[in-house]
Amino acid sequence: MATDVHRPVTAPAVHVAGLTRSFDGRAVLDDLHVDIRQGEFVALLGRSGCGKSTLLRILAGLDRDIEGTVLVPRRRAVAFQAPRLMPWKRVWRNVLLGLPGKPERAVAERALDEVGLGHRAAAWPKTLSGGEAQRASLARALVREPDLLLLDEPFGALDALTRINAQRLVGELWQRRGCAVLLVTHDVEEAVLLADRVLVMDGGVIALEQRIDLDRPRDITGPRFAELRAKLLERLGVSTTTEAS
Ligand SMILES: Nc1ncnc2c1ncn2[C@@H]1O[C@H](COP(=O)(O)OP(=O)(O)OP(=O)(O)O)[C@@H](O)[C@H]1O
Numbered sequence: 001m002a003t004d005v006h007r008p009v010t011a012p013a014v015h016v017a018g019l020t021r022s023f024d025g026r027a028v029l030d031d032l033h034v035d036i037r038q039g040e041f042v043a044l045l046g047r048s049g050c051g052k053s054t055l056l057r058i059l060a061g062l063d064r065d066i067e068g069t070v071l072v073p074r075r076r077a078v079a080f081q082a083p084r085l086m087p088w089k090r091v092w093r094n095v096l097l098g099l100p101g102k103p104e105r106a107v108a109e110r111a112l113d114e115v116g117l118g119h120r121a122a123a124w125p126k127t128l129s130g131g132e133a134q135r136a137s138l139a140r141a142l143v144r145e146p147d148l149l150l151l152d153e154p155f156g157a158l159d160a161l162t163r164i165n166a167q168r169l170v171g172e173l174w175q176r177r178g179c180a181v182l183l184v185t186h187d188v189e190e191a192v193l194l195a196d197r198v199l200v201m202d203g204g205v206i207a208l209e210q211r212i213d214l215d216r217p218r219d220i221t222g223p224r225f226a227e228l229r230a231k232l233l234e235r236l237g238v239s240t241t242t243e244a245s
Pocket residue numbers: 023024028046047048049050051052053054055
């Protein structure tokens with residue numbers, strides 16, 4: 001009997017093969033291939049307009065006008081740069097929005113506790129700070145018990161200090177939950193800090209794949225961190241040295 005020796009022991013969380021997505025006749029994603037293992041944290045970098053959000057929207061099931069193969073877990077959740085909370089619903093109701101059945105408030109409160117926002121469950125969205133609103137948005141994703149968490153620049157609009165706390169929180173949530181994460185970011189340091197693997201998109205494909213071989217918790221001051229950061233910046237076309245005038 002023939003056996004398929006190439007078949008993986010566990011199926012990947014995400015399998016994308018030959019994915020093409022065009023807008024007005026222009027292929028933004030052009031025969032793109034990517035796999036993400038179960039429980040793996042992958043960061044996606046790339047110049048503005050290269051198609052990162054397009055890929056993420058396809059994985060989220062928000063865009064189906066594609067060619068190619070896309071296999072994703074049924075349980076997946078997405079958080080965007082803008083928290084997208086409904087202003088007329090209290091925070092806990094926002095967290096439960098769109099969930100099937102009639103989940104109880106306690107379900108929302110558990111997810112809010114997990115992101116340190118349990119005490120604001122009854123608040124109106126407009127009374128939240130930017131960082132709190134982003135955490136509420138994360139709670140809304142977590143309450144879906146995702147096997148795949150899709151994050152589209154979730155920290156992009158936060159100030160530096162809030163951003164560091166939010167990055168730490170996402171790292172902790174990922175370790176606790178064990179779900180696969182795909183994080184779209186512009187921040188190379190954030191990618192090296194959090195990810196098992198960093199992908200750089202260019203020309204509609206994954207142009208570089210870099211494994212981050214650093215132990216956790218990561219030392220952002222170490223030489224290997226700097227080396228990885230420099231390599232990724234170089235691939236993104238950003239110079240890491242300044243010329244003396
Ligand atoms: N619905 C759409 N209609 C037409 N063009 C689109 C549409 N969505 C995306 N595009 C185009 O596809 C390209 C990729 O957009 P996308 O938002 O995926 O880039 P990105 O890498 O996420 O950019 P950024 O880093 O600036 O967020 C852009 O040129 C954009 O104008």
